Amino acid sequence: MSKAGDKFDQARRNFLRGIGLGTAAAVAQPAWGGQTFQDALADFFQKDYRRMSKEEIDEALGRIERRVKAQYDVDIDCQNTPPQENVVYGYAINISRCIGCRYCVHACVKENNLGRDSQVQYIRVLELDQGNFNLEQSDHYYDPEKVPVEGKHYLPVQCMQCDDPPCVKACPVEATWMEPDGIVVVDYDWCIGCRYCMAACPYWARHFNWTTPELPAKEINTNCHYLGNRPRPRGVVEKCHFCIHRVRKGQQPACMEACPTGARIFGNLLDPDSEIRYVLANKQVFRLKEDLGTEPKFWYFSD
Amino acid sequence: MTMRTAIGLVGTGLLAAFSALVAYAQDSSEPGGNLRFEGYPGAPEIQVVSRIDELFFYPCDECHATMEPNPDIRELDTFHDSEIDHGKGRIWCHSCHQLEDPNNLITLLDEPVGIDDAHIVCGGCHANREKDWYFGAHGKRLVNWQGERTVYNCTHCHNPHSPAIEPRAPKPAPPVRAGLEREPGAEHEHTPIWESHEVDDEP
Numbered sequence: 424m425s426k427a428g429d430k431f432d433q434a435r436r437n438f439l440r441g442i443g444l445g446t447a448a449a450v451a452q453p454a455w456g457g458q459t460f461q462d463a464l465a466d467f468f469q470k471d472y473r474r475m476s477k478e479e480i481d482e483a484l485g486r487i488e489r490r491v492k493a494q495y496d497v498d499i500d501c502q503n504t505p506p507q508e509n510v511v512y513g514y515a516i517n518i519s520r521c522i523g524c525r526y527c528v529h530a531c532v533k534e535n536n537l538g539r540d541s542q543v544q545y546i547r548v549l550e551l552d553q554g555n556f557n558l559e560q561s562d563h564y565y566d567p568e569k570v571p572v573e574g575k576h577y578l579p580v581q582c583m584q585c586d587d588p589p590c591v592k593a594c595p596v597e598a599t600w601m602e603p604d605g606i607v608v609v610d611y612d613w614c615i616g617c618r619y620c621m622a623a624c625p626y627w628a629r630h631f632n633w634t635t636p637e638l639p640a641k642e643i644n645t646n647c648h649y650l651g652n653r654p655r656p657r658g659v660v661e662k663c664h665f666c667i668h669r670v671r672k673g674q675q676p677a678c679m680e681a682c683p684t685g686a687r688i689f690g691n692l693l694d695p696d697s698e699i700r701y702v703l704a705n706k707q708v709f710r711l712k713e714d715l716g717t718e719p720k721f722w723y724f725s726d
Numbered sequence: 727m728t729m730r731t732a733i734g735l736v737g738t739g740l741l742a743a744f745s746a747l748v749a750y751a752q753d754s755s756e757p758g759g760n761l762r763f764e765g766y767p768g769a770p771e772i773q774v775v776s777r778i779d780e781l782f783f784y785p786c787d788e789c790h791a792t793m794e795p796n797p798d799i800r801e802l803d804t805f806h807d808s809e810i811d812h813g814k815g816r817i818w819c820h821s822c823h824q825l826e827d828p829n830n831l832i833t834l835l836d837e838p839v840g841i842d843d844a845h846i847v848c849g850g851c852h853a854n855r856e857k858d859w860y861f862g863a864h865g866k867r868l869v870n871w872q873g874e875r876t877v878y879n880c881t882h883c884h885n886p887h888s889p890a891i892e893p894r895a896p897k898p899a900p901p902v903r904a905g906l907e908r909e910p911g912a913e914h915e916h917t918p919i920w921e922s923h924e925v926d927d928e929p
Contacts, residue, residue: 517863525897542903563900564908569893633903673870684883684891685866694872696770698862706863726858 462486471597472610472649483612484649491654495640499654501647504671506604512665512720513605513692514676515702516579519725520686523548523570523577530681531581534666535652536644538636545663546678547627549578558711581678582607582628582663583711583719593623599660605692605720606665608650614659621660625712626719629662665689692720769860773876775868776842784841786828795825811888813851822847822886848880855880 469475469483484501491499528546537543549561553574561578571577588607591599598613599620621629635657647653648668655661666676670689674680679687690697702708706724713719778784783805799818802808810817824830830838834850849856858864859880866883868876883891902908 520864522891522894523896524894525899528900529897540901542901544900547900564902566896566899568895570896571893670871673872675867675869675871679871680868682866683894685864685878688863690871696768697871698867701861702863705861726854726863 459489462489466490466612469612471613473597473600480649487647487649487653491643495638495643495654497640497643497645499643499645499647501649501653502668503649504668506602506606507671509691509693511605511692512584512670513690513699513703513722514584514665514720515688515699515706515708515722515724517686517688517702517725518576518578518723520684521548521577521579522684522686523550523565523572523575524683526681526683527579527678527687530677531663533642534644534669534677536636536638536647536654538632538634538638539642540637541632541634543630543632543636543661545628545630545661546579546581549580550575551578552576578723579678580626580628580711581721582665583626583717583721584665586718586720587716589623589625589715589717590620590629593619595619602650602667604671606650606667607662608664608667609659609661610650611653611655611659611661616658616660618660625715625717629660631660632657766857766860770862770875772860773874774842774845774879775876775882777844777879777881778841781841784829790828795828797825807887809887811890812886842879844879844881844886848884848886 465482466486469486470479472480475483480503484503487501488499491497491501525548528544528548531537531545532539535545537545547563549558549563550565550572551557551561553576556578558578558580565572565575584601584605584607586601586605588599588601591601591607595617596613596615598615599607599609601607616631618629618631621631632655636655638654643654644652646668648671651664651667666674666678670676676687676689679689688698688702690699692699692703694700702724703722706726708722708724710719710722789805797820800808810819813821820832822831824832824838827838829841831841831844831847832838833847839846845856845859855864859877862875862877865880866878868878880886
C-alpha cells in the first residue's frame with residue numbers, strides 16, 4: 424500500500440480510537456490513499472450515493488479527486504453525469520463476427536482503470552467448439568498464434584445489466600442498484616465487500632479486488648464517474664457498467680469502440696430507429712441462461 | 727376478369743411490393759436512364775468514411791488515361807495483382823471496376839459509382855449484408871451511439887480482392903488469479919461427479 428494510504432488509515436484509526444469506537448477499527452479498512460484529516464473524517468461519514476444531496480455528492484467528488492491526487496499524483500475529473508431521459512441501454516453481440524481477438528478486453532482494462540496485475544477483467548471472451556454453447560466447457564485462457572481458430576467460436580461475456588438483477592437483491596447494504604437508464608451500478612464507498620452479489624450473479628460478471636489495483640499513474644484514465652471507472656480501492660466488488668462515464672455523454676462503450684469487426688452493437692432500447700432495435704426485430708437473438716428470468720439487457724445473435 | 731388483367735394485377739402487386747421493399751428512383755437527368763438504388767425505406771442517414779486517401783493507385787487515370795481499356799481476362803504482369811480470391815473464379819476486375827474509366831466502380835446495372843460508394847457495388851451481390859449494414863447490424867459505427875451515424879465502408883474491413891477477414895494475433899490471455907496456476911490441458915471436460923466419487927456397489 425502507498426505511504427499516503429497508510430497515513431489515511433492511521434488518521435482514521437486514531438480518530439476512531441479517539442471517540443471510543445475501537446472495535447469498529449477492526450473492520451477492514453479500504454485501501455484508499457487519503458489526504459487530509461478533514462477528508463478522512465468526511466469520507467467516514469459519507470452517505471450512500473442515493474441519499475446524498477447534490478452538494479454532498481459534489482463534495483464527495485472533490486474528495487475522490489484529492490484522494491487520487493494524493494495516491495497517484497494525477498488530476499482526474501470525477502463526474503456524476505446523470506442518466507439521459509428516455510434511454511435504456513441494451514447491447515447485442517454478433518457471434519458470427521466475433522473473432523476472439525480480445526481487443527475489447529484490453530480496451531476495457533485501460534478505460535476503466537482496472538488493476539494491470541490483478542485477475543479482475545470485466546470482459547471474459549469464452550472459446551467454445553463450433554456449435555457448442557455449454558459454457559462449462561468453455562476456455563477463456565486460450566492463446567493461439569492467430570484467431571479465429573478453425574472449428575472454434577467465441578462468446579464475450581460481461582455484466583448483462585439484468586433488468587431483474589439478482590445481485591441487487593443479494594446486497595445486504597444496498598450498495599448496488601439499477602439506475603433509470605438500466606445500468607446496474609455499485610457505490611464503491613458503500614460496498615462492504617461481502618461478495619454476496621458475486622454469489623448471486625449467474626454470469627460470473629462481478630469481481631472482487633483482492634489486492635490494491637496496480638495502476639500505472641501515466642495510464643490512469645482521468646475521465647471518471649462516481650458510479651463507474653474512478654480508481655477503486657481493494658476489497659470492493661466491481662463490474663462492467665457499460666462505460667457509464669462515456670455512454671451518458673453519447674460516446675460508445677470502450678469495448679464497442681475497440682471491436683475491429685463491428686460485432687458489438689449498443690444503443691437505446693427505447694428508440695425504435697436504433698441499431699439495437701433493428702437487431703432485436705430482425706435477427707434470431709438469444710440471451711444466456713434466459714430461463715433464470717434475470718432479463719439480461721444483453722443479447723447474442725448470429726447470421 | 728380476363729387472364730391478362732389478372733396477370734397484370736398480380737404483376738403490379740408484385741411491383742408495388744417490390745418498390746415498397748427497396749426505393750428506386752428514376753435518374754431524372756437522363757430520360758429513360760437506369761434505375762438507381764436509393765437505399766432502403768426507413769434506413770437511417772449515414773456518413774460513410776472515405777477510403778480515397780487510403781488508396782495507393784488512386785487516381786487511376788494517372789496511368790489509365792493513356793491506356794487502351796482491355797476487357798480480357800488475363801494474367802496482369804505490371805502493377806496489379808490478377809489473383810482475385812473472391813467469388814471462386816466467377817468474377818473479374820470489370821465486375822466491379824468500370825472498364826472505360828477505372829476511377830469508377832460499376833454496379834450490376836452498369837451504373838458507374840465512385841470508389842466511396844463501394845457498398846452499392848458489394849450490395850449488388852450481397853444484398854442481405856448490405857441491408858444489415860444500412861441498418862447498423864453489419865459493419866461498424868464510429869464515435870457515438872446516438873445522433874449522426876458515421877460508419878466504415880465494406881472495404882475498410884474486407885479487401886475486395888480477397889474479402890475473407892484475415893486471422894490476427896489475439897491480445898494476451900487474462901492472468902490466472904494470484905496464487906493459482908493453470909493446469910495444462912485442463913481447459914475443458916471436468917470428470918463427471920459420479921466418476922470422481924467411486925461408489926462401492928458391493929453391499
